[in-house]
Amino acid sequence: MPDPLRLGIAGLGTVGIGVVKIIRQHAAVLEARTGRKIEISAVSARSKDKDRGVPLTSYGWEDDPVALATRDDVDVFVELMGGSDGPAKAATEAAIAAGKDVVTANKAMLALYGQPLAEQAENAGRVIRFEAAVAGGIPVVKALTEGLAGNEIQRVMGVMNGTCNYILTQMQDTRQGYNALFAEADKLGYLEADPNLDVGGIDAGHKLALLASIAFGTQVDFDAIELEGIQNITLEDIDAAQDMGYKIKLLGVTQMTGRGLEQRMSPCLVPDSSPLGQLDGGTNMVVIEGDQVGQIVLRGAGAGEGPTASAVMSDILDIARGIRVSTFGQPANTLVTAKPAKATTPAPYYLRMMLQDKPGALAKVASVLGEAGISIDRMRQYGHDNTSAPVLIVTHKTTRDSLDTALKGFETIDVMETAPVAIRIEQL
Ligand code: NAP
Ligand code: HSE
Numbered sequence: 001m002p003d004p005l006r007l008g009i010a011g012l013g014t015v016g017i018g019v020v021k022i023i024r025q026h027a028a029v030l031e032a033r034t035g036r037k038i039e040i041s042a043v044s045a046r047s048k049d050k051d052r053g054v055p056l057t058s059y060g061w062e063d064d065p066v067a068l069a070t071r072d073d074v075d076v077f078v079e080l081m082g083g084s085d086g087p088a089k090a091a092t093e094a095a096i097a098a099g100k101d102v103v104t105a106n107k108a109m110l111a112l113y114g115q116p117l118a119e120q121a122e123n124a125g126r127v128i129r130f131e132a133a134v135a136g137g138i139p140v141v142k143a144l145t146e147g148l149a150g151n152e153i154q155r156v157m158g159v160m161n162g163t164c165n166y167i168l169t170q171m172q173d174t175r176q177g178y179n180a181l182f183a184e185a186d187k188l189g190y191l192e193a194d195p196n197l198d199v200g201g202i203d204a205g206h207k208l209a210l211l212a213s214i215a216f217g218t219q220v221d222f223d224a225i226e227l228e229g230i231q232n233i234t235l236e237d238i239d240a241a242q243d244m245g246y247k248i249k250l251l252g253v254t255q256m257t258g259r260g261l262e263q264r265m266s267p268c269l270v271p272d273s274s275p276l277g278q279l280d281g282g283t284n285m286v287v288i289e290g291d292q293v294g295q296i297v298l299r300g301a302g303a304g305e306g307p308t309a310s311a312v313m314s315d316i317l318d319i320a321r322g323i324r325v326s327t328f329g330q331p332a333n334t335l336v337t338a339k340p341a342k343a344t345t346p347a348p349y350y351l352r353m354m355l356q357d358k359p360g361a362l363a364k365v366a367s368v369l370g371e372a373g374i375s376i377d378r379m380r381q382y383g384h385d386n387t388s389a390p391v392l393i394v395t396h397k398t399t400r401d402s403l404d405t406a407l408k409g410f411e412t413i414d415v416m417e418t419a420p421v422a423i424r425i426e427q428l
Pocket of ligand 1 (some may be wrong): 010011012013014015016044045046047048050063065080081082083087105106107108132133134136189190191192193302303304305308
């Protein structure tokens with residue numbers, strides 16, 4: 001019988017405790033599937049005394065995750081603390097230097113430091129695996145690196161943040177503003193330690209950057225993502241979208257174009273009846289298009305204890321089975337630097353603006369749009385008092401460059417009460 005695979009787990013929060021539970025509950029089946037016992041040698045968290053609802057006294061304890069990562073009785077360091085820098089990165093580096101493989105759910109760390117960490121691991125003959133970092137329980141990293149490895153990937157898109165999808169769908173269903181829905185998302189274990197990462201689109205952007213790297217063989221470039229969160233979305237937008245037959249989703253899209261690598265994560269209107277439009281709660285969906293396979297749609301729980309721990313386990317089991325795939329699906333030193341490109345495919349845009357209710361206000365707006373080469377498809381002015389007038393405009397298809405020109409133009413006219421909200425209407 002081969003030696004057991006010995007784990008050191010740093011982080012005993014939502015995901016860490018989920019992993020401990022699976023290892024305890026499914027010990028026999030995990031051993032049957034890999035031919036090895038999966039054992040926890042030691043764990044680490046900030047507070048040793050916290051009741052975490054699972055007995056932990058049979059495992060060793062380290063206050064310092066770096067000490068855990070370098071223990072002699074640890075084969076795989078499982079990093080489930082979070083945070084792009086600090087202890088997570090220090091312990092990951094220390095683990096690799098000490099000859100350990102690493103499994104992590106930390107998209108923030110990999111989106112910023114994935115390249116040097118992967119190179120360090122590969123130079124040392126170790127692996128870093130991160131299935132849980134993208135789309136929770138959906139095995140999308142495995143799908144791209146293994147199942148679809150024979151394809152030239154054309155496009156990857158999807159809804160990749162459970163918190164945002166939960167908030168947007170609950171806003172519509174319960175009529176609460178997104179602030180009021182934080183607490184519920186928190187109870188479900190969806191939120192990042194800093195929820196601004198969720199609602200600001202940053203967490204989903206981290207995930208998109210990781211998928212783009214695998215899909216297109218490029219170095220992770222989070223800074224190149226066109227990023228926008230859901231903080232400015234109001235019930236008015238959700239209602240207006242519904243009137244027009246759309247839902248608002250925080251949608252990520254990446255594709256390699258003639259102008260470079262497009263990566264965008266922003267609220268979009270998607271057809272209500274489309275699979276993405278029908279996605280409720282913390283569910284995620286990732287759509288992958290390959291030249292040979294056509295379109296693959298993966299859908300499932302994008303966050304929370306069980307689903308995320310399930311993904312962590314798949315990486316641990318791969319290591320136990322001796323399956324060793326490069327972090328980004330090919331050796332890190334062969335990943336190329338991509339030129340960033342803005343959204344290339346023209347699309348209609350939804351614009352919501354609050355105008356001063358005075359003669360000529362609308363004409364100035366129309367003039368800015370006209371000068372940017374943007375044609376109006378539909379327009380509605382509604383519910384106004386005597387001082388301000390809310391206006392909704394749907395444009396004909398236009399480019400992101402033209403839209404940006406118009407948004408700059410709006411800053412120069414003296415009739416806007418607040419900055420307009422612009423949402424792309426995605427043609428799926
Ligand atoms: P969490 O519930 O906040 O748990 C974090 C854990 O890390 C806690 O046990 C905490 O200790 C420990 N910790 C934090 N700083 C530490 C330090 N300096 N030294 C030792 N331990 C430290 O977080 P989570 O939701 O489980 O998320 C963990 C990771 O998984 C993050 O990278 C997150 O982005 C990722 N992720 C989460 C989900 C999800 O649905 N939650 C899904 C996918 C990926 P104490 O408990 O003592 O405070
Ligand atoms: N905060 C993340 C989300 C956790 O809401 O999707 C899963 O990555």
